[in-house]
Amino acid sequence: MSGTFQAMVHVAAPRATVYRALTDPAALRAWLAEFAEVSLPERRFEFWGRYTPQGERGRQQLLIAQPDKLLSFAWTLDGTRTNVMFQLQDAGPSATLLALSQDGIPPMEELMAPTGRRDGLHTLHTFWGLALANLAEWAEGRELTPRCDFSASRSNEIRIELTIPAPPSQVFDSLIDPARISRWFGWEAEVEPRVGGRITLGADGTISEFQPGRLLAYAEPGMTTRWELTEAGGKTRLTFLQQGFQGDELDNVAQHEAGWAAGLAELKRLHELGPRWRPLIGELAPQG
Known part of the structure; x- marks a missing residue:
C-alpha cells in the first residue's frame, strides 16, 4: 500500500x-x-x-x-x-x-x-x-x-560544510542543548556533555571528543559522527562528517546525507533568523 x-x-x-x-x-x-x-x-x-x-x-x-x-x-x-x-x-x-x-x-x-x-x-x-x-x-x-549526491559514484561517507552566521560558542550550544536541538533537528536528543557521556543526536552513541565551541565527536557500533567548528569573521564554519557506511550501501548514505543536510539547513536558519525563526x-x- x-x-x-x-x-x-x-x-x-x-x-x-x-x-x-x-x-x-x-x-x-x-x-x-x-x-x-x-x-x-x-x-x-x-x-x-x-x-x-x-x-x-x-x-x-x-x-x-x-x-x-x-x-x-x-x-x-x-x-x-x-x-x-x-x-x-x-x-x-x-x-x-x-x-x-x-x-x-x-x-x-x-x-x-x-x-x-x-x-x-x-x-x-x-x-x-x-x-x-x-x-x-x-x-x-x-x-x-550544499545539496546531496545521489549518484552511484558518490563517496561512502557524509561530509557537509557550511557557514552559519553566529559565533562558534552559540552554534555549539545548539548541538548539545536538548531544547535547542529539538528546534532544528525535529525532536529532543539526550546529551551528557562530556567525554564518555551518552548522546542520541542522530545516533545512540558515546561522546569520544568534547571541546566546547570547537569539536563534538561520538561513536556507536560501526559509525562515527564528528562536528568541527571554526571561527570565520564572527561566523562559524561547520564541518559535519559521518563515517562507517559500507561501500555497497551508497543509496543509504545518500538518504542519510539528505536528511542531515536538511537538518543543518534548519540549524543555519535558526541562527540566521533568531527570534523570528519558526520551523x-x-x-x-x-x-x-
Missing part, C-alpha cells in the same frame, strides 16, 4: 518569486538539480543529474502549470509513476504558503525499514526536506545549503 507525501512551507517571498523558482531552469539548477530544462509552452519540464534520486534524464512529464498558482508533473521512480503537485497561496505581504504533495510513496513503516533498493521512492522523505529548504533559501536570497516545514510525512 502506498501513501501521499505532504509538506507545507512558509517562504518569505512573493508567489511570483516562488513560482519562478519552480519553473525557471536557471533557478532549478541553483536549488534543485544539476541539470534542468523547462519550456512551459512546449509542455517540457525535466530535471536530472547527481542531485536527483535515480537521476537519469526523461523521468518527468509536465501535467499542469498555472502561473503563480500551481505546478504539477509526473515523476517516474522505481518504475512507478508518481504525481507531484505544488500549490501556492499568499501568506501575508511578500510571503507564500507552498504546499507540496506526491503520491505513490511507501508507508512510514517501510521507509524506516526498507527491504530493497532505496535510491528512488525511499529517498523522498529526506530529498524533499533538503530541496524545500534550498528553495526557500533561493527565494529569500539566502546562502544555499520551515509544517508537515513532512507520507499519508496513507
Whole structure:
C-alpha cells in the first residue's frame, strides 16, 4: 500500500518569486538539480543529474502549470509513476504558503525499514526536506545549503560544510542543548556533555571528543559522527562528517546525507533568523 507525501512551507517571498523558482531552469539548477530544462509552452519540464534520486534524464512529464498558482508533473521512480503537485497561496505581504504533495510513496513503516533498493521512492522523505529548504533559501536570497549526491559514484561517507552566521560558542550550544536541538533537528536528543557521556543526536552513541565551541565527536557500533567548528569573521564554519557506511550501501548514505543536510539547513536558519525563526516545514510525512 502506498501513501501521499505532504509538506507545507512558509517562504518569505512573493508567489511570483516562488513560482519562478519552480519553473525557471536557471533557478532549478541553483536549488534543485544539476541539470534542468523547462519550456512551459512546449509542455517540457525535466530535471536530472547527481542531485536527483535515480537521476537519469526523461523521468518527468509536465501535467499542469498555472502561473503563480500551481505546478504539477509526473515523476517516474522505481518504475512507478508518481504525481507531484505544488500549490501556492499568499501568506501575508511578500510571503507564500507552498504546499507540496506526491503520491505513490511507501508507508512510514517501510521507509524506516526498507527491504530493497532505496535510491528512488525511499529517498523522498529526506530529498524533499533538503530541496524545500534550498528553495526557500533561493527565494529569500539566502546562502544555499550544499545539496546531496545521489549518484552511484558518490563517496561512502557524509561530509557537509557550511557557514552559519553566529559565533562558534552559540552554534555549539545548539548541538548539545536538548531544547535547542529539538528546534532544528525535529525532536529532543539526550546529551551528557562530556567525554564518555551518552548522546542520541542522530545516533545512540558515546561522546569520544568534547571541546566546547570547537569539536563534538561520538561513536556507536560501526559509525562515527564528528562536528568541527571554526571561527570565520564572527561566523562559524561547520564541518559535519559521518563515517562507517559500507561501500555497497551508497543509496543509504545518500538518504542519510539528505536528511542531515536538511537538518543543518534548519540549524543555519535558526541562527540566521533568531527570534523570528519558526520551523520551515509544517508537515513532512507520507499519508496513507
